[in-house]
Amino acid sequence: MNSYYAANLLVYAGVDIIACISLNLVFGVSGIVNFSFIVFQAVGAYTAAVLSLPPDSANGGFQIYFGGYQLPFPIPWIGGAVAGGLLAIPVGLVVLRKLRADYQAIALLVLSVIANLVITNARPFLNGAAGLALVPPPLSDQIDPNTQGYQIFYVGITAVCVVIVFVVANRIVNSPYGRSLRAMRERELAAAAIGKNPVQMKMTIFIVGGVIAGLSGAILVGFIQLWAPSVWLYPETIILFAAIIVGGRGNNIGAILGALLVPVGFEEVTRFIPTSIGPPGLIPALQWVAIGLLIIGFLWFRPDGVRPEPRHVFEGAPVRDDA
Amino acid sequence: MPAEIATLATTDRPMLVATDVHRHFEGLHAVDGVSIEVPHGKITGLIGPNGAGKSTFMAVLAGTLPATGGKIVFDGSDITKAPTYQRARRGLVRTFQLPSEFARLTVLENLLVAAQDNRGDTLFGALMGKRYWIADERRLVEQARALLSRFGMSAKESDYAGNMSGGQKRLIEIMRALMLRPRLLLLDEPMSGVHPKIVLEIQHYLQDLRAEGLTILMVEHELHMVERLCDTVVVMAQGKVIGSGTMASLRRQREIVDAYLVG
Numbered sequence: 001m002n003s004y005y006a007a008n009l010l011v012y013a014g015v016d017i018i019a020c021i022s023l024n025l026v027f028g029v030s031g032i033v034n035f036s037f038i039v040f041q042a043v044g045a046y047t048a049a050v051l052s053l054p055p056d057s058a059n060g061g062f063q064i065y066f067g068g069y070q071l072p073f074p075i076p077w078i079g080g081a082v083a084g085g086l087l088a089i090p091v092g093l094v095v096l097r098k099l100r101a102d103y104q105a106i107a108l109l110v111l112s113v114i115a116n117l118v119i120t121n122a123r124p125f126l127n128g129a130a131g132l133a134l135v136p137p138p139l140s141d142q143i144d145p146n147t148q149g150y151q152i153f154y155v156g157i158t159a160v161c162v163v164i165v166f167v168v169a170n171r172i173v174n175s176p177y178g179r180s181l182r183a184m185r186e187r188e189l190a191a192a193a194i195g196k197n198p199v200q201m202k203m204t205i206f207i208v209g210g211v212i213a214g215l216s217g218a219i220l221v222g223f224i225q226l227w228a229p230s231v232w233l234y235p236e237t238i239i240l241f242a243a244i245i246v247g248g249r250g251n252n253i254g255a256i257l258g259a260l261l262v263p264v265g266f267e268e269v270t271r272f273i274p275t276s277i278g279p280p281g282l283i284p285a286l287q288w289v290a291i292g293l294l295i296i297g298f299l300w301f302r303p304d305g306v307r308p309e310p311r312h313v314f315e316g317a318p319v320r321d322d323a
Numbered sequence: 324m325p326a327e328i329a330t331l332a333t334t335d336r337p338m339l340v341a342t343d344v345h346r347h348f349e350g351l352h353a354v355d356g357v358s359i360e361v362p363h364g365k366i367t368g369l370i371g372p373n374g375a376g377k378s379t380f381m382a383v384l385a386g387t388l389p390a391t392g393g394k395i396v397f398d399g400s401d402i403t404k405a406p407t408y409q410r411a412r413r414g415l416v417r418t419f420q421l422p423s424e425f426a427r428l429t430v431l432e433n434l435l436v437a438a439q440d441n442r443g444d445t446l447f448g449a450l451m452g453k454r455y456w457i458a459d460e461r462r463l464v465e466q467a468r469a470l471l472s473r474f475g476m477s478a479k480e481s482d483y484a485g486n487m488s489g490g491q492k493r494l495i496e497i498m499r500a501l502m503l504r505p506r507l508l509l510l511d512e513p514m515s516g517v518h519p520k521i522v523l524e525i526q527h528y529l530q531d532l533r534a535e536g537l538t539i540l541m542v543e544h545e546l547h548m549v550e551r552l553c554d555t556v557v558v559m560a561q562g563k564v565i566g567s568g569t570m571a572s573l574r575r576q577r578e579i580v581d582a583y584l585v586g
Binding site: 168171172174175176177178179180182183186187189190191192193194195196197198204205208250309311312313314315317318 | 385387406407408411412416417418419423424425426427428429431432433435436437438439441443444445446448449450451452453456459460464477478480481483499500502503
């Protein structure tokens with residue numbers, strides 16, 4: 001295993017962990033079925049890209065996009081996170097206020113499809129289907145990105161982000177606020193009847209989730225240096241949902257496990273299956289079948305996932321009969 | 324109407340005044356011009372045949388369903404347009420006809436979640452970390468445990484509420500409402516589907532709560548229970564109030580007996 005492959009795997013793992021923690025806050029803890037999750041990652045990536053790229057007249061003008069501000073690290077990453085949060089405001093205001101939960105899911109899925117189509121076809125905006133290439137990696141003017149040291153550095157800053165996001169998510173989940181979010185997930189009407197404002201709570205956590213998702217996109221685009229509509233098609237969201245369901249809804253450790261098992265583990269393992277088997281496209285298609293079976297299998301046999309949401313037992317509680 | 328209320332002394336003022344409240348569902352007049360007063364510190368019963376509009380009226384009072392007409396004044400302020408959560412924060416708290424526990428929260432958490440004064444119950448408070456809110460949490464755990472012990476459910480505090488029996492879920496809901504320190508409790512058939520032994524317990528708890536000064540408005544079908552518990556009773560049929568008074572006085576009114584038993 002060469003070091004580039006290892007760094008690649010670790011950065012992807014970090015990005016997927018951050019994405020899964022975000023989706024867990026929004027879906028696992030708060031019950032919002034955000035089928036447009038990948039759009040929030042994408043807006044973070046595009047924002048980080050246009051903040052770090054030079055104006056589009058550079059490089060012979062082979063790609064066109066707005067912005068191109070050439071801002072130094074960490075501004076593009078912060079910008080990506082902020083963009084994810086900002087996108088959550090209009091989306092949340094339209095989707096989360098009036099619609100019933102199942103219609104919310106449909107609306108968000110449709111949004112994901114529309115957003116991808118718009119970006120693909122409106123070329124002057126973000127270079128359309130071809131996407132943005134040659135996105136400068138963070139600090140590439142100071143450290144040569146092609147060295148092993150840089151790979152280690154990138155893994156390091158990704159790890160720092162993972163730790164920060166994990167601490168933030170844990171504080172939310174284990175707090176009285178997290179308890180209110182779970183109550184809203186269980187029964188919204190009853191939560192309102194005890195003084196919770198469900199719309200405000202949903203909006204807040206949706207924005208927090210958007211910020212974290214945007215950050216994950218910014219980290220990813222800095223590493224792979226390109227971003228195009230083909231990498232954020234709506235099925236990508238389904239993979240992350242599979243991760244949350246496998247890992248354990250409502251459990252941050254479960255979200256991490258899910259990220260390592262599904263987007264990282266599952267996809268990496270199937271990469272080694274020889275593609276010469278069967279007609280072309282068979283193996284990638286089977287991969288999707290397998291993801292679907294994984295979701296159904298877990299919902300059927302182990303609906304709480306590998307690491308179920310923990311039962312919160314308080315200090316000084318009487319011992320339970322079955323304990 | 325508000326002018327009249329303003330002239331009354333605070334303690335004599337009814338806890339809740341509903342005036343000509345309507346709730347229509349596309350031509351169906353579920354609540355059709357209901358006016359009632361709920362006196363302070365008393366248990367008021369709301370009875371009537373199935374489909375009389377009792378539960379709809381309770382939902383309108385709590386804000387779960389918006390009124391399509393009329394006015395609701397709670398403790399002197401007009402709450403007709405206020406959303407459910409604001410009414411709850413002001414002390415107008417409802418329970419539901421069907422069990423509505425938070426299934427994947429423990430019994431103790433079901434109580435804690437209803438508390439209004441926890442510094443950790445905002446995003447900011449949560450991000451500040453445990454040290455910021457642990458004092459509030461400890462105080463509320465103590466308060467919740469006192470309620471659990473009063474309702475005989477201390478041993479169940481760490482069990483998931485979804486695993487409790489129908490009667491226990493009723494108790495959880497009443498305790499959860501009490502954690503809000505309500506001033507008016509709206510109970511929608513608190514005894515339905517509950518074992519007779521627990522019915523008696525709930526009855527005693529409600530009498531204790533009244534003695535402590537809590538105002539209660541309850542929908543109940545069991546007339547003996549209504550007679551024992553309620554100071555005044557309002558009878559509804561077909562979306563309208565057809566009478567009110569003590570249970571004994573109502574029993575003497577022929578048309579009410581007819582409406583309730585036949586209708």
